[in-house]
Amino acid sequence: MTDSAHSEKSIPRNFITDIIDTDFKEGRADHVATRFPPEPNGYLHIGHAKSICLNFGLARDYQGTCNLRYDDTNPVKEDPEYVRAIERDVQWLGFKWTEIRHSSDYFDKLYNFALELIDKGLAYVDELSPDEIRAYRGTLTEPGKESPYRNRSVEENRSLFEQMKAGKFEEGKVCLRAKIDMASPFICMRDPVIYRVRYATHAQTGDKWCIYPMYDFTHCISDALEGITHSICTLEFQDNRRLYDWVLEHISIDQVHRPHQYEFSRLNLEYALTSKRKLNFLVQEGVVDGWDDPRLATISGMRRRGYTPQAIREFCRRIGVTKQENVVELAALESCIREDLNATAPRAMAVLHPLKLVIDNFGQDGITETSFTVPNHPERLELGERQISFGRELYIDEADFREEANKQYKRLKLGAEVRLRHGYIIKAISCEKDESGRVTLVHAEAVPNSVGNNVEGHKPKGVIHWVNAGDCFKTQVNLYSTLFTDPNPGACEDILSVVNKDSLVVLKDCCLERSLEAAVVGQSFQFEREGYFCVDSKTSQQGHPVFNLTVLLRDNKKAAL
Numbered sequence: 001m002t003d004s005a006h007s008e009k010s011i012p013r014n015f016i017t018d019i020i021d022t023d024f025k026e027g028r029a030d031h032v033a034t035r036f037p038p039e040p041n042g043y044l045h046i047g048h049a050k051s052i053c054l055n056f057g058l059a060r061d062y063q064g065t066c067n068l069r070y071d072d073t074n075p076v077k078e079d080p081e082y083v084r085a086i087e088r089d090v091q092w093l094g095f096k097w098t099e100i101r102h103s104s105d106y107f108d109k110l111y112n113f114a115l116e117l118i119d120k121g122l123a124y125v126d127e128l129s130p131d132e133i134r135a136y137r138g139t140l141t142e143p144g145k146e147s148p149y150r151n152r153s154v155e156e157n158r159s160l161f162e163q164m165k166a167g168k169f170e171e172g173k174v175c176l177r178a179k180i181d182m183a184s185p186f187i188c189m190r191d192p193v194i195y196r197v198r199y200a201t202h203a204q205t206g207d208k209w210c211i212y213p214m215y216d217f218t219h220c221i222s223d224a225l226e227g228i229t230h231s232i233c234t235l236e237f238q239d240n241r242r243l244y245d246w247v248l249e250h251i252s253i254d255q256v257h258r259p260h261q262y263e264f265s266r267l268n269l270e271y272a273l274t275s276k277r278k279l280n281f282l283v284q285e286g287v288v289d290g291w292d293d294p295r296l297a298t299i300s301g302m303r304r305r306g307y308t309p310q311a312i313r314e315f316c317r318r319i320g321v322t323k324q325e326n327v328v329e330l331a332a333l334e335s336c337i338r339e340d341l342n343a344t345a346p347r348a349m350a351v352l353h354p355l356k357l358v359i360d361n362f363g364q365d366g367i368t369e370t371s372f373t374v375p376n377h378p379e380r381l382e383l384g385e386r387q388i389s390f391g392r393e394l395y396i397d398e399a400d401f402r403e404e405a406n407k408q409y410k411r412l413k414l415g416a417e418v419r420l421r422h423g424y425i426i427k428a429i430s431c432e433k434d435e436s437g438r439v440t441l442v443h444a445e446a447v448p449n450s451v452g453n454n455v456e457g458h459k460p461k462g463v464i465h466w467v468n469a470g471d472c473f474k475t476q477v478n479l480y481s482t483l484f485t486d487p488n489p490g491a492c493e494d495i496l497s498v499v500n501k502d503s504l505v506v507l508k509d510c511c512l513e514r515s516l517e518a519a520v521v522g523q524s525f526q527f528e529r530e531g532y533f534c535v536d537s538k539t540s541q542q543g544h545p546v547f548n549l550t551v552l553l554r555d556n557k558k559a560a561l
């Protein structure tokens with residue numbers, strides 16, 4: 001697989017590609033122009049990845065365009081840190097935008113369109129308070145009530161709107177509303193607010209404006225001004241499509257190439273939060289180590305966890321694009337990264353819970369090797385070979401030795417044999433223990449001539465990994481599991497109550513084969529018999545990498561002993 005999504009297979013057919021194909025056939029469109037419109041109020045997450053793969057993927061597949069548009073109508077929430085993170089994440093996922101735009105680029109035009117609606121008698125300045133507006137709006141079963149300010153004259157509305165712009169009103173005292181239908185079955189059509197007063201410095205426009213347009217008014221006009229053909233959003237905007245079309249119908253804008261809105265279902269992923277507001281809460285509360293905490297399903301967290309762009313794109317391919325709301329199993333995401341890393345990651349040996357083992361007959365019986373040459377990948381010889389050092393004292397994993405065990409235990413026990421991965425068959429002879437009964441040292445003997453060979457009369461029970469105690473690299477390894485104990489944390493009222501206290505286990509004294517000392521950020525390895533691990537980008541130092549668990553070798557739920 002390549003790094004860029006642009007040289008990749010096309011997205012699987014879905015209802016949106018069907019719409020595009022029909023539009024082409026029936027002459028409603030002759031090109032595809034999409035946009036990805038994040039609000040710069042947080043970092044992107046796996047849900048955004050679905051939207052990115054769809055919008056940029058359609059542009060790629062139909063040789064069209066896709067803009068990155070900051071939906072920046074709300075000045076108080078913006079932060080340049082988020083803008084940098086969004087751009088980095090989109091590029092890292094392998095996509096290139098045609099242009100970067102901001103909704104705020106269109107503030108002058110939006111203002112003029114608002115004046116046009118006023119002039120047509122289709123918008124009015126309302127002086128009801130936000131609470132009153134809410135109360136007047138009615139419910140799904142009851143129609144709304146008209147505001148007493150609804151029937152002002154065009155002149156009065158114009159003058160008041162100009163005063164709004166000139167800063168003559170306090171926040172919340174007035175707003176501009178579209179004059180549509182207070183009895184509409186669609187609440188969003190009951191005279192929606194389209195401009196409000198807000199005294200805040202905007203990242204792009206500074207203090208030029210003290211009135212800001214609302215999303216529903218801004219989005220459709222931005223789409224039209226950019227020549228977007230297919231404006232794709234998530235299902236919660238289904239009703240708002242009426243308003244999208246209403247605004248474009250009633251302003252002087254190209255009516256031939258009007259954009260259309262289509263809705264698909266959001267991605268909901270087990271054990272993951274896909275709400276920037278809630279993610280922000282966890283970051284602010286210090287529950288996680290920033291937006292790029294490897295336990296978060298943010299793009300930056302997944303990158304730090306060792307996910308690859310290819311695996312995330314493949315996941316988005318597999319879940320597809322539909323209108324059905326569902327929750328995707330975490331296992332579906334994990335199998336994508338496992339497949340990718342299985343094919344690409346070099347193998348290495350790392351002992352996470354070290355237990356010393358002494359080869360008592362080392363230096364005798366022809367047990368004289370001090371290193372073995374081993375392939376970096378069992379199937380991909382082009383990934384080369386490396387030397388693994390061997391000696392009298394080794395570390396094996398605590399879990400790989402028991403004094404006694406039944407036949408199912410395919411590891412080392414007293415009196416029985418296992419093969420050291422890439423090395424000798426060994427037999428455990430005896431062990432030493434501390435006062436608490438914990439095994440502190442295992443004595444073993446190696447079988448002569450058994451490296452790479454079967455030896456008559458010796459049947460090792462299994463294969464275990466190891467490192468040379470006298471020549472290994474000691475470092476920290478971070479083990480991660482789900483951040484939440486509840487598979488649907490987004491639905492929990494008190495998120496903090498479902499945080500998994502054991503979601504990060506820091507192992508400070510792991511013993512890794514020497515070659516891993518040279519690993520750098522961006523590299524991933526399969527630690528044999530354990531899982532896939534990457535170099536942590538935040539805490540590693542030159543010549544001293546720290547490793548993060550990306551994913552275990554097998555789905556834990558299914559894993560046998």
Ligand code: ATP
Pocket residue numbers: 036037038039040046047048050051071232233234265266267268274275276277
């Ligand atoms: P949040 O609640 O996290 O702020 P949002 O939908 O407001 O989510 P935006 O940044 O405004 O986030 O969204 C940018 C684009 O990404 C939108 O087109 C939105 O529909 C899409 N998107 C956001 N979350 C998801 C999701 N879970 N699945 C699919 N698309 C999503």
Ligand code: MG
Pocket residue numbers: 039
């Ligand atoms: Mg939003």
